Amino acid sequence: MPKVDITVEVCGMAGDGTIAAGGLVNEAMSLGGFSVLGFDSYPAEIRGFGRCVTRSRIGSNEIGALADETHILISLDDLQSRSRVPFLARDSAVLFDSKPDTLLEEEQSLAAVVEPGTALFGIPFTYLATAATGTSRGRNLAALGGFAALFGVQPEWFRRVITRKFQSKGEKVLEVNLKSFDAGFHYALEKFADRLRPSFAAANVVAGPEKVMLSGNQAIGQAALDAGLKLYFGYPITPATPIMEFLAKYLPAKGGRVVQMEDEIASVGAVLGAFYAGARAMTATSGPGFALMTELITHGVMAEIPAVILNAQRGGPSTGLPTKTEQSDLHAAVFGGPGDSSRIVIAPSNVAECYSFTVQSFQLAEKYQTPVIVLTDFYLDNRVENVVMPVASEKEKTDGNLYPDESLQGSYHRYLDTESGVSPRSLPGMEGFAYVATGLEHTERAQPDYTPEIHTKMTGKRHRKLQYALEDLPVPVEYSDGGQLDVGIIGWGSTFGSIQEAVNMARERGWKVAALKITSIFPYHEKEIRSFMTKCREILITELNYEGQLANLIGHLHRKEVVRLNQVTGVPFSPSAIFSKIEALLQAGVS
Amino acid sequence: MTARHVVIIGNGPAANEAAISLRTQAPDARITIISKEPIRYYKPHLLPDLIAGKVSEQDLYVNPLEFYKENDIRLRLGQEVVHVSFATNEVVMEHKEVVRFDGLIIATGGKPRIPEPLQVFEDLMLSLKTLSDAKVWKERLRWVDSVLIVGGDLTSLSFTKAVLSLGKKVYFILHGDSFWPVRFNEELSSEVSQRLSDRGVEVISCRKILRLVMASEDSVEVETDGRKLRVGAIGAFFGLVPDVKFLARSGLAIERGIVVDEFLRTRFEGVYAAGDCAQVYHPKLRDYWVSIGYRNARNLGRVAALNLLGGQESAETAPAGIFQLDDISVNTSWWTEF
Structure with missing residues (x-):
């Protein structure tokens, strides 16, 4: 059985339905049982301008990364797609709109620049969609129909995912999309009968348990919901904003709240306040926002207050490259901030881990009473993978706080120097367990103290508990x-x-x-x-x-x-x- | 002429020879080859050998794709020209792209010709012009024992040889339109007939094909005015007609090809035609001739390129190599005996 490892790109102008088409490719191929890893890039600026590209690597075996080359380019805009030609594999195929509304100059034409070894499939997307539905809105779907016909993708997979995506938008919208898809499918099947390349059909992939397409950010949002998140505080920043958008949509229904703060300092401050009060909370940011948070993160370290902070890395320093990926905040995450302020830093490597690590981060923060930083990056946040829908177990969701024993009432030492360095933590309102949470160095009873002995002892305590945390942290x-x-x-x-x-x-x-x-x-x-x-x-x-x-x-x-x-x-x-x-x-x- | 952008329509021997001659003579020229066939330049005269299994598909190809890159020749395969405007010097592609040119060489070759009375049976007859046709024949010949060849152009003879070499039975109807564009006559007919029979081909003498019916997946029933037979496949070999439909209403004079003078010039400045699609004036014969075959096509391509760049080379060929006919002369100097 031939192995399939094919990268499909959809390229168009913002507003062409490029991202939607790429998403449908991912969904349909996932439904067919293929492994899928997708990644979109789109302009950081204003909708209506700029190039959008979706890349989907589709395989019969497990996939861990995007490939170097593209095998199938579905072009919704000739001019924009010309820039993708250098990335085409030697024997690639290009599907393009062969009957655009206006004549194209050679300098605008995709066909003018494709290499001669590339198989060109001209399909009149716009014309087919308009003829079938009276509107050209479904031209991206006509393109997908052509793709399915040429490369042996079962049209039913597409019809199902199209229905799933559009049925909530009304019968008319769904009909436009289904009919446009069918028009492209039948056209290509007939027109290119002697040039079909049924690569996907030949792989004979059998669909296993149903999988869902999840991005790293969606997995993080879902994990936070499942972990019992009560409060999300944040300030928008690429590439972390989709987490806030996701939670704004789903958290209120679970009794939680999403609050957009005035800045990142306020966000992390609110997270510390929520955890101090015993509520699970989180914030997500990127490099520039993370830099603003560092002082309060060290406050969490010193005052031993839990916090969950997600740093979605992007190119830096400073504002840097907002829509590009980088892993250059590791030093800042581990060492950023004044003093010996060690904290827990974990880094998922795929979408499934985005989920599991986020769930775990709440327990870790509570148990070890320290900020936990989850380090992701633009590529991980925005890529989509098909995964079996992750579900957190009850054990994983359990409250990780170590509460003080009743017998200690009245003689409570909030920062008791235990063997593990972890001290029982009371919450506001627990009678007989009041303490002052302070960023000043302090004694076991939370009283400010700057003596060499105390600072040495308490610094050691705060570091020792992190070594104990190793047994709970994800192993290499x-x-x-x-x-x-x-x-x-x-x-x-x-x-x-x-x-x-x-x-x-x-x-x-x-x-x-x-x-x-x-x-x-x-x-x-x-x-x-x-x-x-x-x-x-x-x-x-x-x-x-x-x-x-x-x-x-x-x-x-x-x-x-x-x-x-x-x-x-x-x-x-x-x-x-x-x-x-x-x-x-x-x-x-x-x- | 300083050729800034020369567009060559076609990707056969004439087109490729024109391109490389242009590149040699005009290093700075921008050269674009546009071909509706999605594959690179191959030797069409070797297609019968491919069918016979004497050569592989790779043996057919002339230049690797890198050749075009190295020579800075833009090769646009699988892209069809649907119109040329000589008023604005623009080529219009099927996908609605406009390509402007300063010089144009039309070298689109020919396409299989089916005489009008037989056009009703077109779906049941195979031809042999392209690599794609050859692949269809190759596949078909795996399953059938016999082939009927109707017509009798020059390709039909080498094709017959190929089919015989595969151990298949060959029937041959020398049709009244045979040998096109060489005129069918008794002498030529009986000579070819004799040679075919000597090789074991059953030559069927008839004036008319009355009926062709698909009898099963791999057999066709044929009824002529004198005989009925069942064969595995039928090939139509009536020569080629110039593949210039896209030039209709362009203003170019087209008869049995694009009419050009002995320098391969059309009536439009900077526009030339070469190869099988050209009908070339011969000053000594004071008549026109059409070219057939690989070597002739290459020569015409070279001449067109040189003249486009300002040369004055005549495309005339030795009169001995030209069949003299009533209304047309044909250069068949390359013709090897069956």
């Missing part, structure tokens, strides 16, 4: 066949999917290569990381930042200098770039 995941390795790659966050693909490519050649995913950035699992490093001749740490921020953090654990592979292009790592580095390391080792 080793991706290997065991044995000694020539190259071990360590990565984190969204980059890990590309690392996995590169390792697969290397293994197919019989190379001794493996990978380790670091999910708990701080504190980190030193023993497990060392154990992996010991097996490897070379350690390669791959990250989307300039310096190698994870390498700076854990590189010292290896017996020799780690090799760094860094990229700051604003786009995700391609598996082939990592593969090339592996190859170079192996060749250097041989010579």
